[in-house]
Amino acid sequence: MSDPKGTVYTETVIYAAAEEFASEVPFQTAIVEMDSGARVTGRILGGRVQITDRVIQVDSRNGVPFFEKLG
């Protein structure tokens, strides 16, 4: 279960957030297709990612997976 990896299925950079996240804009969210086949919605840390980019989960906060671009 350590270092779960996946592929970006789709993504967006959010500029207008809900009030709980308003202080964090802009931030990127993505639907990641994990190598296990499951899809999850998570946040992207570090550099921006695009569809088909490989990512690795580096954190989980409040049940939300955080990913970084691989390589």
Added chain:
Amino acid sequence: MRPVSIIGIGKTPFGAFPDRDLRSLAVDAGWKCLRNAHAEPSQIDAFFLGNFAGPSFVGQNHLAPYISTAIGIYGVPSTRIEAACASSGSAFYHAFNAVASGICDIVMVAGVEKMTSQPTPRVTSILAGAGDCSGEVKAGSTFASLFAMIARRHMYEFGTRREHLAAVAVKNHANGALNPDAQMRKVITMEQAMAGKPIADPLNLYDCSLISDGAAAVLIAPTERAGEFTDKPVRVLGIAQASDYVALDQKADITTFPAVRRASEKAYRMAGVSPADIQLAELHDCFTIAEIIALEDLGFAPRGQGGPFTLEGHTARTGDKPINTSGGLKSKGHPVGATGVAQICDLVLQMRCEAGERQVPRNSLALAQNLGGSGATCVVTILGTV
């Protein structure tokens, strides 16, 4: 099942009305609807209300009798239906069932939302509650961001471009400019639509529907009794509601809405018509990409080709398949719970030749598509005057 017809319509203008509360908007639409059908409140057998988030926006629960009694409708079943942005489309579906089954005769369906009393980030949070709060919403998703992710994937798979999205906004603004009840009566250019303030890439401000106050109501009856109320009844030829996952990441393919496909296939079959027969439609353009995908899911455009179909002008008011002649959610406004019934009101205006400057000549067979959330509910209604 017996035939059902629409015998009256009533709407408030859509916009930001700081001095109007939720109930007064709904009552205004209800009274206009009764007058339009030459009906009395005492003739109503049941009241259905579509409302998404009155408790969150204005702090009021138990909304259906709160509104129906203020209209003057007493004693009868009065029920609120919530299905995100498809709330009043779903209310209309359930009202249709009540009349078609013979349980009720004269039924009012109203929809209302009062959104502008909250600041935009709060509105964004309340709207996000139509998504999956255990997953995508916790990650920071807004509705714009969910449809932005849908747009990204549609662009990746089919080559849809920014200008295709902009073409939807330009067209709907051109239509809304002719609608006296629209919230934003402003023509925009492609250049403006391409260069709006970013909201969630690739969507900008011009790709997003509006935050609105407003209400709409319709009165339906068994077709055999429609002549008691109006000489311009509009038949409900087909109607269906379908459902799907709430969370976008649970859907196998986010470039299509299975609930739209399922609901429209059933509605087409019930009406005995095909997509090519439909002469005009009100589609759920909560975001520009949603209209593009609706064109495909309803069978108006080939899969992946909703963007080029729009850019080529087919869906313009003067095109062969006029879409959102009211201005759509984009320009007319999107008081969430009112939208489904408002779409039906706008089609009835066209079908009665009462649409003024935006009147289209081919108006005897029309379709409304009302979408909830990122596709978890869809209601498709087909109307005819023949």
